[in-house]
Amino acid sequence: xxxxxxxxxxxxxxxxxxxxxxxxxxxxxxxxxxxxxxxxxxxxxxxxxxxxxxxxxxxxxxxxxxxxxxxxxxxxxxxxxxxxxxxxxxxxxxxxxxxxxxxxxxxxxxxxxxxxxxxxxxxxxxxxxxxxxxxxxxxxxxxxxxxxxxxxxxxxxxxxxxxxxxxxxxxxxxxxxxxxxxxxxxxxxxxxxxxxxxxxxxxxxxxxxxxxxxxxxxxxxxxxxxxxxxxxxxxxxxxxxxxxxxxxxxxxxxxxxxxxxxxxxxxxxxxxxxxxxxxxxxxxxxxxxxxxxxxxxxxxxxxxxxxxxxxxxxxxxxxxxxxxxxxxxxxxxxxxxxxxxxxxxxxxxxxxxxxxxxxxxxxxxxxxxxxxxxxxxxxxxxxxxxxxxxxxxxxxxxxxxxxxxxxxxxxxxxxxxxxxxxxxxxxxxxxxxxxxxxxxxxxxxxxxxxxxxxxxxxxxxxxxxxxxxxxxxxxxxxxxxxxxxxxxxxxxxxxxxxxxxxxxxxxxxxxxxxxxxxxxxxxxxxxxxxxxxxxxxxxxxxxxxxxxxxxxxxxxxxxxxxxxxxxxxxxxxxxxxxxxxxxxxxxxxxxxxxxxxxxxxxxxxxxxxxxxxxxxxxxxxxxxxxxxxxxxxxxxxxxxxxxxxxxxxxxxxxxxxxxxxxxxxxxxxxxxxxxxxxxxxxxxxxxxxxxxxxxxxxxxxxxxxxxxxxxxxxxxxxxxxxxxxxxxxxxxxxxxxxxxxxxxxxxxx
Ligand code: BGC
Numbered sequence: 170x171x172x173x174x175x176x177x178x179x180x181x182x183x184x185x186x187x188x189x190x191x192x193x194x195x196x197x198x199x200x201x202x203x204x205x206x207x208x209x210x211x212x213x214x215x216x217x218x219x220x221x222x223x224x225x226x227x228x229x230x231x232x233x234x235x236x237x238x239x240x241x242x243x244x245x246x247x248x249x250x251x252x253x254x255x256x257x258x259x260x261x262x263x264x265x266x267x268x269x270x271x272x273x274x275x276x277x278x279x280x281x282x283x284x285x286x287x288x289x290x291x292x293x294x295x296x297x298x299x300x301x302x303x304x305x306x307x308x309x310x311x312x313x314x315x316x317x318x319x320x321x322x323x324x325x326x327x328x329x330x331x332x333x334x335x336x337x338x339x340x341x342x343x344x345x346x347x348x349x350x351x352x353x354x355x356x357x358x359x360x361x362x363x364x365x366x367x368x369x370x371x372x373x374x375x376x377x378x379x380x381x382x383x384x385x386x387x388x389x390x391x392x393x394x395x396x397x398x399x400x401x402x403x404x405x406x407x408x409x410x411x412x413x414x415x416x417x418x419x420x421x422x423x424x425x426x427x428x429x430x431x432x433x434x435x436x437x438x439x440x441x442x443x444x445x446x447x448x449x450x451x452x453x454x455x456x457x458x459x460x461x462x463x464x465x466x467x468x469x470x471x472x473x474x475x476x477x478x479x480x481x482x483x484x485x486x487x488x489x490x491x492x493x494x495x496x497x498x499x500x501x502x503x504x505x506x507x508x509x510x511x512x513x514x515x516x517x518x519x520x521x522x523x524x525x526x527x528x529x530x531x532x533x534x535x536x537x538x539x540x541x542x543x544x545x546x547x548x549x550x551x552x553x554x555x556x557x558x559x560x561x562x563x564x565x566x567x568x569x570x571x572x573x574x575x576x577x578x579x580x581x582x583x584x585x586x587x588x589x590x591x592x593x594x595x596x597x598x599x600x601x602x603x604x605x606x607x608x609x610x611x612x613x614x615x616x617x618x619x620x621x622x623x624x625x626x627x628x629x630x631x632x633x634x635x636x637x638x639x640x641x642x643x644x645x646x647x648x649x650x651x652x653x654x655x656x657x658x659x660x661x662x663x664x665x666x667x668x669x670x671x672x673x674x675x676x677x678x679x680x681x682x683x684x685x686x687x688x689x690x691x692x693x694x695x696x697x698x699x700x701x702x703x704x705x706x707x708x709x710x711x712x713x714x715x716x717x718x719x720x721x722x723x724x725x726x727x728x729x730x731x732x733x734x735x736x737x738x739x740x741x742x743x744x745x746x747x748x749x750x751x752x753x754x755x756x757x758x759x760x761x762x763x764x765x766x767x768x769x770x771x772x773x774x775x776x777x778x779x780x781x782x783x784x785x786x787x788x789x790x791x792x793x794x795x796x797x798x799x800x801x802x803x804x805x806x807x808x809x810x811x812x813x814x815x816x817x818x819x820x821x822x823x824x825x826x827x828x829x830x831x832x833x834x835x836x837x838x839x840x841x842x843x844x845x846x847x848x849x850x851x852x853x854x855x856x857x858x859x860x861x862x863x864x865x866x867x868x869x870x871x872x873x874x875x876x877x878x879x880x881x882x883x884x885x886x887x888x889x890x891x892x893x894x895x896x897x898x899x900x901x902x903x904x905x906x907x908x909x910x911x912x913x914x915x916x917x918x
Contacts, residue, residue: 197260202513207442209512210503214496216259219482222499224254227477228446228467231266232276239470248276250322250449250576251467253502261503262515264365266320266467269577270339270355271705272309273316277594281580282316282520285309285528286602288705289338289573290325290355291685292539294347294727295702295782297819298842299354301538306358306366308531313364315523319511321359322413322576324368326352326403328396329685329728330375330763332657333742335596335648337685338573338703342727343764343779344837345398346861351727352399353406360410363510368403370415370448372396372430373757378653379744381450382752384418389867391760392419393434394832398860401439401910410443410505414463416451423458425451431462438870438909442508444501447472449576455480459490464498525582529707536704536711538817542722542783543730547696549639549676551718551785557617559610560633562670563624563663564643564682567607570701570708571682572600575650581706596649602706606643606680609713624666631673640677641716642670648684653742657688657734667691680712686730689776700724718785723817723842725782725886729764732776738767765887766833780821780837780886786812786847788885790820793896795881800874800905800913802838802862805854806883806896810845817844822855823882823890824862827899829875835882835890836861860911862902872911876904 198204199212214222229242231249244263245252251266268274270290275281287293287305296302306323313321327336329343341348352368359366373385373396387396403409412435414425424430425447435441449468452458455476458466466477474480484490506512542550561567569586572578574596586603593599611619620637622630634640644663648654658664671677671694678697681687682704689698699722701712714720734740738759744751762770765779792807804822819842825835839855862879863872882897884890906914 200260206504206508209507210500213259213261213503214500217256217499221256222495223478223482225256225502226465226481226495226498227469227475228253228266228465229469230449230471232278234470237470246317247280248278249318250274250276251320253465261506261512262319264320265318265516266322267313267316267318268322270323270325271577272579273312273318274577275580277598283582284579285312285525285532286572286579286581286706287532288536288539288708289684289703290340290352291338291342291727292702292704292724293355293535294341294351295541295724296535296538296842297347297725297840298538299350301535302351302354303358304531305535306355307361308528310359310362310364312523312528313359314362314516315521317516317518317520318364319516320365320411321367322369323359323366324352324356324403324407324409325370326368326399327370327375328399328763330757331653331737331739331742332686332728332731333653334375335377335653335684336575336650338648339577341399343729344727345395345402346837346858347727347840349399349402350406353403356403356407356409360407360509363514365410365505365509365511366407367411367413367446368400368407368409369413371412371435372400372415372424373419374415374417374424376653376742376755377651378742378747379751379753380651381416382750383744384421384752384754385757386420386754387757388760390865391757391832393865393867394761395763397434404439404441410509412441412443412445413448414445414451416448423451423453425463426454426458426461428461436462442501443505444498452476456484456489459484459494459498464501532705533707533711536708537714537720539702539724540704540711540715540722541700541724541726541781543698543700543777543781544692544695545697545783547676549678550697550716552639552716554614554717556614556638558637559614559617559619560637560640561607561610561619561621562630562633562640562642563666564645564680565601566643567605567621567623569601569603569605570704570712571645571647572602573649573684573703574599574647577650579706596651599647602708604707604709606709606712609709610641610716613713613717627666627669630666631669634670634674634677637674638676640670640674641680642667642677643680643682646683646687653745654684655745657686657731659687664690668694671695678716686728688731688733692776718814721785721814721816722782723784723819725780725819726777727779729768729775729779730777732774736768736773736775761832766836769834769887769891778886778888780819780884781888782819784816784818786810786814786816788816788818790883790896793881793883793898795898795900797900797902800859800903802857802900802902803854804839804857804881804883805852807850807852808843808845809850810847813847815846817842818885820853821884821886821890822857823884823887824857825880825882826875827878827880829877831864838862858911859905859907863907870909871914872907874902874905877902
């Protein structure tokens with residue numbers, strides 16, 4: 170240790186004295202890129218004045234807030250989410266922060282920056298493809314950098330405990346492994362562009378109704394095996410520079426002043442080295458928050474007070490917050506800045522050239538990979554190009570595709586295709602990206618009559634349907650930040666429209682643009698349904714390419730689609746409708762049995778199971794084998810394309826204990842997306858994270874595998890895995906214990 174320090178001090182000295190390529194300019198030894206982030210951060214902290222440290226831990230909103238008479242700092246970027254002053258004297262740049270997970274967002278106002286929007290986070294999770302998630306992250310990271318931002322407030326991985334949560338579209342679905350891996354890959358992509366990404370919202374912020382006043386009740390074991398596990402896996406996969414703590418309370422304590430969450434779980438147990446910033450308006454105190462582990466207050470003027478401004482100075486001067494804690498806060502911000510290249514590769518003051526065409530292609534690919542063909546009976550899809558009369562109905566399909574609302578909203582080039590819909594202000598505007606499915610369909614059918622009806626007049630829509638050979642009916646559900654949907658039904662009587670149109674023409678394909686799961690009372694009446702989520706700025710093109718079979722659908726559901734609200738752990742949403750400032754509790758009595766685990770445990774049959782997704786080709790699984798070597802479980806299998814088109818299958822490996830008691834009958838333990846030409850087959854394998862074979866033990870902070878037999882199941886969705894048709898094999902596991910991060914503990918073997 171000592172030797173290492175001496176060597177690096179020496180190298181810093183050499184660099185300083187001898188003017189090598191690694192030289193630290195102007196006597197700034199921390200600019201030596203040969204040193205590690207921790208060392209560089211330490212060197213800077215030593216140079217910083219008290220006031221400089223305080224500046225670094227205090228964030229401003231990057232947009233004017235009229236009702237608070239607040240003007241953004243001059244150096245912030247217009248209509249942006251956040252800004253933090255750096256220390257120019259020491260070569261530490263400002264932090265320019267932008268939302269969020271689908272691209273470079275803008276706050277409302279006249280100067281929104283045009284951006285490329287990926288499809289929703291749920292769509293990306295539905296790709297089950299880490300490379301697609303990484304590529305999307307790299308694209309939006311490059312765009313953020315191009316616009317002069319060095320922090321992206323991305324990485325949303327709140328588990329889908331309730332399909333009515335208005336922000337589900339920003340997240341990665343209901344399974345901790347899938348959500349954690351996919352969101353982690355996206356974070357890694359963003360940071361590959363030398364832009365820090367957050368991981369958020371930490372933690373258990375799983376509904377929007379009463380998000381600032383609700384108090385989540387959950388035991389440690391259940392939390393560690395569900396929401397926290399998703400965050401932990403995303404942290405490991407993505408190594409985010411920052412974590413954003415959430416609005417809600419957990420077991421009586423605000424997340425942003427929870428010593429348990431911030432210091433014990435995140436920093437100590439998981440070894441997080443970066444900084445914790447609060448969500449905008451989620452800081453509630455100075456001393457409790459700082460001492461609990463919050464490193465930076467964000468989004469002045471959204472909190473009641475500038476807790477980490479002058480009050481923090483006073484608290485440190487009085488010793489109520491130790492000086493060492495303030496140093497640690499500053500050090501953590503600097504650590505992330507050094508580690509992720511923000512200091513060594515400063516963003517440019519003026520917007521840089523952005524390759525919007527290349528970015529559109531990345532968004533298109535993500536959308537094509539993530540849309541889910543839910544149903545395809547009969548012979549309507551893929552569409553035949555010889556069709557003569559096509560009706561396109563509803564969903565503003567003549568104009569574009571829907572986006573989710575709130576802080577993550579990216580404004581597209583060309584502007585809103587359907588301006589003026591309510592709500593026009595926060596969490597609106599309701600945005601329709603100008604990527605028209607109708608135009609993309611017409612382009613592919615130059616000789617056909619393609620007619621559009623907006624669906625407002627049900628009878629007119631049914632008449633058009635009757636006169637057509639095939640109907641493409643678009644249905645939408647707008648969701649967004651700060652509110653949940655009252656039910657899983659499509660709004661604005663669209664169920665009635667679909668029923669009427671399907672009655673008029675049985676060749677009706679429904680395309681859904683929804684934030685998450687919806688119910689489908691008309692399902693038996695239509696031959697095909699494509700879940701297109703919020704498909705991003707290339708959405709119209711992506712939908713058409715799948716309908717015509719140019720791309721073969723390969724998305725699989727990252728969340729269960731319930732048959733009704735009655736099947737949910739909380740049939741009525743707690744705290745709904747919201748009453749301002751009313752504090753209430755939400756008991757996560759389902760514990761870690763989230764999504765399909767709950768459905769399995771209760772024997773409920775969903776509308777569509779987790780993992781479900783069809784293709785225009787067929788696949789077969791064979792040759793499943795599983796072995797345990799040194800306690801590590803590996804499953805191998807063959808996937809074959811038995812149909813006539815090239816396509817991709819998502820092989821899902823589930824594990825079900827024969828005797829051991831888990832929170833639910835089975836868990837997803839691994840997955841692999843396999844790309845196959847017709848007739849081709851490939852061998853694939855997954856290695857199972859031991860945490861997915863164990864129960865978390867809070868007292869010893871270990872993951873404990875119970876000795877016994879476990880069924881390893883290979884299936885194309887969670888329901889198939891529960892049935893008798895799926896391939897399976899049984900392995901024997903010895904008792905074993907793993908540390909809090911799933912690393913083997915030798916003594917326990
Ligand atoms: C959201 C965050 C977002 C922040 C900044 C908050 O309302 O919850 O996800 O990053 O605003 O815009």
